[in-house]
Amino acid sequence: MVEQTMRSHLAALAALTAATALISPPQAQATRIDLAQEWYDITARTIAAAPAPTQITNNRTWAISWLAAARAARHGHDRTFTEAAVATAVHDTLINLVPSQAPEVDRALATTLARIPNGPSKSRGTSEGSAQAKRILTERSGDGLDPASVNAPFVVPPAAPGAWRPTPPAYSPAIQYGNRAAKPFALRRADQFRPAPPPALDSARYQRDLAEARDFGSSTSTVRTEAQTTVASFWYQGSQPAFLTPLRVALTESRGSLTDRVTLVAVFNIAAVDTQIATSDAKYTYLLWRPVTALRAGGLPDWTPLHVTPAHPDYPSGHGTYAGVAEQVLTALTGPRTREPFELTSPTAPGVVFRYQAWRELSRDNVNARVWSGIHTRVADEVGVELGRKVGRYTLDALDRLVR
Incomplete structure (x- = not known):
């Protein structure tokens, strides 16, 4: 065909x-x-x-x-x-x-x-x-990355403390469960860099992070600043379209040959695919509930996040892993920062323009944004960034094998 x-x-x-x-x-x-x-x-x-x-x-x-x-x-x-x-x-x-x-x-x-x-x-x-x-x-024929395979049905486990369940307001079925069964481009298997389990629910780290999401991520927060709300809204956009401009900036600034620059685009997207596979592996292994579920179960039945929670588990953050892999690949192939600041816009924050120069700045804002949106714990974001960096490093090491 x-x-x-x-x-x-x-x-x-x-x-x-x-x-x-x-x-x-x-x-x-x-x-x-x-x-x-x-x-x-x-x-x-x-x-x-x-x-x-x-x-x-x-x-x-x-x-x-x-x-x-x-x-x-x-x-x-x-x-x-x-x-x-x-x-x-x-x-x-x-x-x-x-x-x-x-x-x-x-x-x-x-x-x-x-x-x-x-x-x-x-x-x-x-x-x-x-x-x-x-x-x-x-x-790549039959690699499991078609939409039907990506959103393979997921059976929600019985309700229990810490266990993910569909979230309000729509209580939609889980998405992206099938990613973990897809064929990676560079990774040997989906769980190759699976992070350690999330902190225990009664640990100081988890309680601190949940309290932060409660206070700063609420739709009615009195401590979140206007600037923090703007960051949260800006990075509520999808990761893949959000990084089209940063990657094009890197491509434009690169002094490499045509072959080198084409390889930059290929490696970035290969690593991005594999990172999403690795992310779903971890998410659906640990099945950590979202802040809205934890807070409502803990005595705040009306608590509502600033933004609607995506329909998959908390740990690790997909936005965090995408930002981490982008930072790793772009830093390795083009250096840690651009020669001049570049501008980004977002469909989820109309009229807002952010200026960036260092790739790590995008990771920083993705981590903060998901907490200030009330849809992730900070540990999920930070572990996500590190998972993305690991997949990025591995993909770069596998470059010769991939392009031969």
Whole structure:
């Protein structure tokens, strides 16, 4: 099926490429365009136009597309080959994974290929890109990261102190339970970096963290400042779309070769997928209840968090693990901070603009935000960041194996 889909699109694309070359003015063809940024933006637009309902599935699309491109790029000996290989690899994977956007992605590839000089190197590059796309799509077939598998049914355990149960107001069924059974890209198994159990309910650490969530995370808190409320609302957005801009900033600032920069995008998303697998493994192993459940069971039946609690266990925090893996990968590949501050916006805090420069600042705000939202204990956030860092380090160490 994959091969048949690619053949039909490539046949149509050949004619489209020729037509585009005829109408493209010479000055446009001579303009040097940053191909990594160009195809980063194409990937982002393609997924945004037809996103999967599960975050990890969208990360999977990024990881597959850019891993194919990174592998293809490493077989080249000149820029013509590499540009043709990268664009073709991303194109071929995207039209398979997001088929509704194939016409737009076909046109994007035609534009790119019309800009690249014709010749044997270009031909070899497009062939290699297609071959690597087909290879990775075959490797990842049936990996358990489709939405139905990700949200596999979970049987809630009997009510008991500390045990997770659906949370108000909707009391929705658990989500992301199936992540833990999915096939990782780099990790050997989902529990490879499983953290130690959360603190006991009667421990000083847990009681302190629960009290913090109670006081600072309440919808009617009198101690949470306006600035803290803004941070909580800003980072209530999903992690995967939230880190699209930071990753693009890193890609733009990188002084590496095209191959190095393509690899940066691939490694980031591979590590992000594996971190979410590891997170769900820990969440559904320990099944720690959320602050709202603990506080209502402890004598505050009307306590309500600032933001609605996501439908999965507390420990560790998914936002924490995502921030931790992003910090680790971006620091290792681009340094601990950007040359200039960059701006971020959020759909969950309209009109708010934050400025960041060090990657660790994003981890700091994610940790605080989930406490101030009233949806996590601080220990869940901090352990999450460390879990993400561990997965990030391991993925970077496995780089040669992944891209060969």
